[in-house]
Amino acid sequence: MFVKTIAVTESEQCQTVHIDLGERSYPIVIAAGLIEQAATFAACPNAAQAVIVTNTTVQPLYAAQLKAALQSKYGQVHTVVLPDGEAHKDWVTLNLIFDGMLANGCDRKTVLFALGGGVIGDMTGFAAASYMRGVPFVQVPTTLLSQVDSSVGGKTAINHPLGKNMIGAFYQPQLVVCDVASLNTLPAREIAAGLGEIIKYGPIADMNFFTWLEEHVDALRQRDRGALMHAVQRSVEIKAWVVGQDEKEAGLRAILNFGHTFGHAIEAGMGYGNWLHGEGVAAGMVMAAHLSQRLGLVDVEFVQRLTRLIERAGLPTRGAVLDAADNAGAYLEHMRVDKKAEAGAIRFVLIDGPGKAVVRSAPDALVREVIDLCCSQGVGIQVAE
Amino acid sequence: MFVKTIAVTESEQCQTVHIDLGERSYPIVIAAGLIEQAATFAACPNAAQAVIVTNTTVQPLYAAQLKAALQSKYGQVHTVVLPDGEAHKDWVTLNLIFDGMLANGCDRKTVLFALGGGVIGDMTGFAAASYMRGVPFVQVPTTLLSQVDSSVGGKTAINHPLGKNMIGAFYQPQLVVCDVASLNTLPAREIAAGLGEIIKYGPIADMNFFTWLEEHVDALRQRDRGALMHAVQRSVEIKAWVVGQDEKEAGLRAILNFGHTFGHAIEAGMGYGNWLHGEGVAAGMVMAAHLSQRLGLVDVEFVQRLTRLIERAGLPTRGAVLDAADNAGAYLEHMRVDKKAEAGAIRFVLIDGPGKAVVRSAPDALVREVIDLCCSQGVGIQVAE
Numbered sequence: 001m002f003v004k005t006i007a008v009t010e011s012e013q014c015q016t017v018h019i020d021l022g023e024r025s026y027p028i029v030i031a032a033g034l035i036e037q038a039a040t041f042a043a044c045p046n047a048a049q050a051v052i053v054t055n056t057t058v059q060p061l062y063a064a065q066l067k068a069a070l071q072s073k074y075g076q077v078h079t080v081v082l083p084d085g086e087a088h089k090d091w092v093t094l095n096l097i098f099d100g101m102l103a104n105g106c107d108r109k110t111v112l113f114a115l116g117g118g119v120i121g122d123m124t125g126f127a128a129a130s131y132m133r134g135v136p137f138v139q140v141p142t143t144l145l146s147q148v149d150s151s152v153g154g155k156t157a158i159n160h161p162l163g164k165n166m167i168g169a170f171y172q173p174q175l176v177v178c179d180v181a182s183l184n185t186l187p188a189r190e191i192a193a194g195l196g197e198i199i200k201y202g203p204i205a206d207m208n209f210f211t212w213l214e215e216h217v218d219a220l221r222q223r224d225r226g227a228l229m230h231a232v233q234r235s236v237e238i239k240a241w242v243v244g245q246d247e248k249e250a251g252l253r254a255i256l257n258f259g260h261t262f263g264h265a266i267e268a269g270m271g272y273g274n275w276l277h278g279e280g281v282a283a284g285m286v287m288a289a290h291l292s293q294r295l296g297l298v299d300v301e302f303v304q305r306l307t308r309l310i311e312r313a314g315l316p317t318r319g320a321v322l323d324a325a326d327n328a329g330a331y332l333e334h335m336r337v338d339k340k341a342e343a344g345a346i347r348f349v350l351i352d353g354p355g356k357a358v359v360r361s362a363p364d365a366l367v368r369e370v371i372d373l374c375c376s377q378g379v380g381i382q383v384a385e
Numbered sequence: 386m387f388v389k390t391i392a393v394t395e396s397e398q399c400q401t402v403h404i405d406l407g408e409r410s411y412p413i414v415i416a417a418g419l420i421e422q423a424a425t426f427a428a429c430p431n432a433a434q435a436v437i438v439t440n441t442t443v444q445p446l447y448a449a450q451l452k453a454a455l456q457s458k459y460g461q462v463h464t465v466v467l468p469d470g471e472a473h474k475d476w477v478t479l480n481l482i483f484d485g486m487l488a489n490g491c492d493r494k495t496v497l498f499a500l501g502g503g504v505i506g507d508m509t510g511f512a513a514a515s516y517m518r519g520v521p522f523v524q525v526p527t528t529l530l531s532q533v534d535s536s537v538g539g540k541t542a543i544n545h546p547l548g549k550n551m552i553g554a555f556y557q558p559q560l561v562v563c564d565v566a567s568l569n570t571l572p573a574r575e576i577a578a579g580l581g582e583i584i585k586y587g588p589i590a591d592m593n594f595f596t597w598l599e600e601h602v603d604a605l606r607q608r609d610r611g612a613l614m615h616a617v618q619r620s621v622e623i624k625a626w627v628v629g630q631d632e633k634e635a636g637l638r639a640i641l642n643f644g645h646t647f648g649h650a651i652e653a654g655m656g657y658g659n660w661l662h663g664e665g666v667a668a669g670m671v672m673a674a675h676l677s678q679r680l681g682l683v684d685v686e687f688v689q690r691l692t693r694l695i696e697r698a699g700l701p702t703r704g705a706v707l708d709a710a711d712n713a714g715a716y717l718e719h720m721r722v723d724k725k726a727e728a729g730a731i732r733f734v735l736i737d738g739p740g741k742a743v744v745r746s747a748p749d750a751l752v753r754e755v756i757d758l759c760c761s762q763g764v765g766i767q768v769a770e
Contacts, residue, residue, distance in 0.1 A: 091476055102547035105722060130515075133542065133553045157518065162487035168518045169554060337490060 024172040032181040036065040045136045047109040050074035053124040054115040055084040097127040108132040117143035125156030129171035139173045142182040144194025148235035151176040180228045192314035193278025201238045204357035255357035258349040259285030265334035269322035282315035287374045292350040319375040328368035409557040417566040421450040430521045432494040435459035438509040439500040440469040474544045482512040493517040502528035510541030514556035524558045527567040529579025533620035536561040565613045577699035578663025586623045589742040640742035643734040644670035650719035654707035667700035672759045677735040704760040713753035
């Protein structure tokens with residue numbers, strides 16, 4: 001299953017990236033003001049019922065608008081409101097979606113709408129993959145991170161106490177609606193976290209985009225709509241190109257996890273939800289860059305340039321200390337249970353010259369050196385609100 | 386994804402039905418004594434670890450044999466033992482599989498082996514579909530029902546308090562091993578329940594097979610190996626032919642649910658696990674046959690012939706009373722939340738002349754008549770042990 005073509009339609013108002021996965025193809029629509037328009041959802045699957053899944057934070061902001069937009073198409077539009085946060089990305093909360101659907105007699109044609117950030121998208125997607133063995137779903141991501149990260153790849157999951165995203169499915173949406181106007185209500189810390197995931201695409205694939213980000217990072221933090229639309233579009237295009245060559249994450253797709261191996265260790269070690277995903281990725285990218293440099297793959301200047309952009313984006317450039325007695329040991333332990341590990345061997349995504357990623361293992365001693373260099377006691381989240 | 390060819394290899398010792406689903410193709414091997422042979426599993430995917438998932442009933446009978454057969458191929462073979470029964474087909478029990486896998490550091494190449502009946506197969510399959518978004522799995526069904534029913538179709542699931550098999554995935558095994566010798570330890574009641582699912586294939590697809598069953602029902606109940614191998618093989622072939630034309634259950638596949646709409650109502654109404662699935666299907670087939678007859682699709686003789694074979698198989702021919710005050714109402718209520726219902730309309734699988742099934746709705750009044758005719762107070766399970 002390959003992305004045969006990524007057709008991009010550009011207009012001042014709206015950009016569309018077509019993800020071509022054969023019978024599972026879908027469009028990503030990027031514009032301001034999409035959520036409130038019935039026309040946005042005209043091509044969604046027909047059904048008697050639709051279910052909006054959202055959380056307590058997003059519900060008061062956008063659920064009524066989305067419901068109004070859907071009511072001309074669906075006879076009944078239910079809303080399931082989940083508690084907010086990564087800490088609730090578990091079976092108990094997932095089951096609230098199933099409870100709501102069964103209580104309302106939802107059949108296997110019912111369409112789910114994920115309205116919220118990555119946690120809502122991942123959980124709603126897994127619920128859609130599993131309810132009666134699969135119902136259609138639509139992503140309406142309302143955070144910058146989820147607009148660039150959850151739009152492409154078909155990854156859905158919940159967490160397990162022993163590991164993040166351990167239980168899930170590959171399942172594609174029917175449509176992704178990225179309404180950049182919804183980013184106006186996003187806290188500055190979450191805009192920055194989204195930039196962490198966007199910055200990633202430079203070192204692994206496109207240094208021209210990295211240069212554009214250096215020029216537009218301030219505009220992005222100020223929520224310039226044109227800049228946001230371009231950043232989302234370009235990130236989604238690069239991700240689609242990578243995923244299209246490797247839908248089920250056997251090889252190349254692993255490069256999308258640049259910064260994630262160290263980042264997941266920070267997220268898990270600090271307790272899910274204390275560091276935002278994009279913050280863990282940001283500090284993780286700096287650590288992976290240092291590891292790349294020590295292996296002779298990039299020079300010190302590249303590490304400094306990446307670190308500088310991450311800092312300007314308002315993101316942490318240093319990791320947290322997970323264990324004062326043996327910090328590197330704690331990181332290694334978390335990284336060994338990562339899904340990407342194979343038989344206990346940690347696979348790092350490293351930069352093999354700016355704009356190109358490579359997946360490989362590294363000597364424990366070198367990894368320990370980098371962790372010791374890149375972590376500080378008391379490092380938390382240093383984002384100005 | 387179609388079954389392009391169903392190649393059947395026959396020898397005195399072993400029969401193989403090849404299920405052709407493109408890159409998800411797999412063989413079903415049918416013979417006596419397969420579990421204990423390492424050669425049976427030679428073509429299974431390579432991995433550092435394998436996990437046998439079984440239950441407290443099957444574990445003492447066959448787990449050690451299977452483990453010994455797998456140990457030449459896998460460095461570590463773990464065993465997860467679940468409580469036995471449909472009542473445990475839930476998230477709490479499913480999570481025991483995830484707990485065991487994560488505690489043992491199982492990676493995304495780990496192979497799961499489902500050793501047991503339909504509940505073990507469905508749960509292990511869903512665990513395999515969901516663990517790290519998908520690991521390979523092998524079915525080793527040890528009941529007659531699961532050998533004919535779980536071998537083909539890729540259906541995996543757990544139950545929800547509001548409905549059976551509501552949460553699951555379509556996910557194909559790498560291999561299915563039907564060891565008819567393992568049926569020697571099966572209680573007579575479960576042999577009969579398996580025959581219920583086997584008898585189904587006559588009315589919906591192959592009246593020659595129905596005649597063969599009339600001639601061999603006693604041999605099957607006496608566990609004649611040759612008869613069992615043929616019954617499993619022919620059932621699997623018919624199911625593969627049907628599923629091959631409709632992998633995701635959009636249309637034709639629904640005919641496999643002959644007897645299941647009424648049967649699920651009995652199972653749910655009596656509490657899961659009190660009636661065996663094949664028992665519910667048996668009484669359900671009689672009810673569906675009566676409904677077919679009242680709609681003018683078959684004659685009374687056909688209904689009597691089907692009822693007689695079901696009786697000779699040691700299966701119930703009458704449904705249980707679910708609610709003394711309004712029994713038909715109770716059945717209708719259960720049938721309306723069935724996955725196969727669409728917007729509350731019940732879709733019945735009826736016999737449109739012997740050997741051919743049709744899926745359609747029926748007037749509530751007629752359905753009520755049939756339920757009143759076919760249910761008796763105090764009907765339980767009438768199988769001689």
